[in-house]
Amino acid sequence: MKLSDCEKAMYDGEHGRAKARAMDLLVRYGEALGAERLVETNNVAGAFNASTPSVQPIARKGMEHVYSELNLDSDEVVEVPHMVAHTCQLITGIDNDNWELQGVDKSLLDMQRENEKFLGRRGVNMFATCTPYQVGNVPVKGEHCAWMESSAVIYCNSVLGARTNVEGKESTGAAALTGRIPYWGFHITENRRGTHLVELDIEVDEMMDWGLLGYYLGEVVGEDIPVVNGAARRPDLIKLKHFGAAAASSGGVEMYHIPGITPEANSIEEAFGGRKVEGIFRYGVAERRETYEKLQSATEKKVDFIMLGCPHNSIDQMSLVAHLLEGKRIHPDVALWVHTPRAIKQVAERNGYIDVIKEAGGVVMSDTCPAISRRLPSGTRVIATDSAKQAHYLPAITGVQGWFGSVRDCVNAALTGTWSGRA
Amino acid sequence: MDIAAETKTETIVLKGRKVVGGRAEGEALVTTETISGWGGINERTGAIIERRHELKGVSFAGKILVFPGAKGSSGWSAYFHMTRLNGVQPAAMIFTRMTTKIALGAVVTRVPAVTDLDQDPLSVIETGDWVTVDADAGTVTVIKTKPA
Structure with a gap:
């Protein structure tokens, strides 16, 4: 891989051991990809947090050990300097206020808090959300970013027109210290063009509709770039947030175009940019129904837990939940957790x-x-849950049965203790 | 006991590109389905946990993992990184579709990895075949032991 003089100097250790180890990781990673060079970035969103039991043995040795091993893949323990790129922390494992409800051991909470202090002083901004674009990190069109969190990446590329691949814990750790990331994939204009056309035969309007369409798209296009044609109504942040998260769960979609709505496609022609259309899909009643069924992993109607807010709720979603619950009480056998970024929680308060x-x-x-x-x-x-992403992952991770539906169906289930959602 | 079912050995060599250097051999574990890292595997056992995955419940620990590539969350590399720290990582990775998730994941798992092979590894290699990956040379040697 070709390195600039400045990058070579970092690689050779002239700017300290941390940057040298970061460059070593970036070079190994870039060469694995087949990238020719690195690109400068000043916008990093990563997972630096220490909040799980598996991190504890490393954290006991010190937070430098955590960063070196888990954020730089370095056997050498380095002193971590201030980040050079604007950097934020994505979602973490522990709610700093509701940790007891989560069943978190106090020692884990202390570890997360200590780690936050370590990171905060070094310039990692504690957004602590999967949706940094809701709380102040809104990259401009064309900006090169190094973001993790598949639901944020697809939003960054598709809705904002900024450029990022799905980065990982180690590559964002290295990017934050060097301001570099491999120039590959979605950083390159030609790779951002559509591959498959998806024609909508039915109206896709409500948030649940967009979630179902996203989940369907991920299954049929995998990691390709769908161009969605025929949306009669303009979707907003809430719908596209849900749509992208779903497409990035069932498949690996990192970018899509909706001609006339997303910034790199004023038309279907511009969305494909001369690239060959590899396939055409039609999304109609049958596809919607089948996707809805796929997302249901539950058989029992009696529910114990309602999860709302994945990706983290916007203020308008918080308003809707409050409106639906106004003056009511949830069923005594049911727990309801509503998730929103800390900054939005303040507004909601x-x-x-x-x-x-x-x-x-x-x-x-x-x-x-x-x-x-x-x-x-x-x-x-x-x-x-009203989240296709949680309905996809939670049963696999925790072994629970899952129902997926609209926010109204979920709130109804919270109030009655019984699932009665409908496609 | 009738042992007429004598075995016939066939060796196939595939040529490709190094992703992560090194050499490893072992039994192949093949899937035509992409794998999720975070939410798709148990990093303490190396088992696939995704609900509708054809390898659900099967561990890749010590196996030559042959698969199309990565999907899902950006925690892919972090979870495969943890399989290495927990000693349940695959012995090598052979995959067909390059993405940032699989590239970074292979790098931090620190096992030999190859891609861009001249034959489709997903159809040539079957679960149970004995496979040697020489990533520096870019070769995959497959020994098939099937009843004649």
């Missing part, structure tokens, strides 16, 4: 939404989610 949700018996969680933390209320057997 001011608006009174948090009080309404609490008075109804629900809990507002930040910093984490059940899939990431692998923590559910104790004894949970059957869950319901």
Whole structure:
């Protein structure tokens, strides 16, 4: 791989051991990819947190050990300097306030807090959400980023027109210290063009509709780039957030185009940019129905746990949940957790939404989610969620049965203790 | 006991590109389905846990893992990284579709890995075949032992 003089100097250790180890990882990674060079980035979103039992033995030796091993893949323990790129922390494993409800051991909480101090001083901004684009990190079109979190990556590429691959814990750790990432994949214009055309034969409008379409797309196109044609109504942030997360769960979709709506496709022709259309899919009643069925892994109607807010809720979603719960009480056998970024939680508190949700018996969680933390209320057997992503992952990770549906169906289940959702 | 079912050995060599250097041999574990790291594997046992995956419940620990590549969450590399720290990583990786997840995952798992092979490894190699990966030379040697 070709390195600039500045990159060579970092690689050779002229700027310290941490940058040398970071460059070593970037070179190994770039060569594995077949990348010709690195590209400069000043926007890194990664997973630096220490919040799981498996990190504890490393964290006991010190936070430098955690960063060296898990964020740089370095056997040498290096002193970690201040980040050179604008860097933020994505979702973590522990809600710093609701850790007891999560069933988190105090020693794990202390580890996460100590690690946050270590990172915060070094310039890792503690957004602690899977949706950095909701709380202040909104890259501009064309900006080269190094982001993790598949649901954030697909949003960054498709909705914002910024450029990132799905990075990992180690590559973001190295990018934050060097301001570099391999110039490969979605950083290159030609690789951003559509591969498959998807014609919508039915109206896709509600948030659940967009989730189902996303989940279907991931299954049929895998890691390719779908161009979605025929959306009668303009989707908003909430719908595209859910849509992208679903497509990145059932498949590995990192970019899509919706001509007339997303920034790199004013037309179908521009979306493909001369690239050969590799396949055409039609999404109609049958495909929607089949996708809905696939997302249901539950057989028992009696539910124990309702999970809302994956990806983390926007303020408008918090408003809707509060509205649906206003003056009501959830069923005594059911736990309801609603997830939103900490910054949005503050606004929701001011608006009174948090009080309404609490008075109804629900809990507002930040910093984490059940899939990431692998923590559910104790004894949970059957869950319901408005997130295709959680419905996909939670049964696999925790062995629970899962229902997927609209936010209304989920809130109804919370109130009655019984699932009665409909496609 | 009738042992007429004598075995016939066939050796096939595939040529490709190094992703991570090194040499390893072992029994092949083949899937035509992509694998999720985070949420798709148990990093303490090396078993696939994805609900509808054809290898659900099967561990890749010590096996030559032959698969199309990675899908799902960006925790892919971190989870395969943990399989190495827990000693349940595959012995080598052979895959067909390059992505950042699989490239970084292979790098931090630190096992020999190859791609861009001149024959489709997913159809040539079957689970149980004895496979040698010489990533530096870019070769995959497959020994098939099947009843004649």
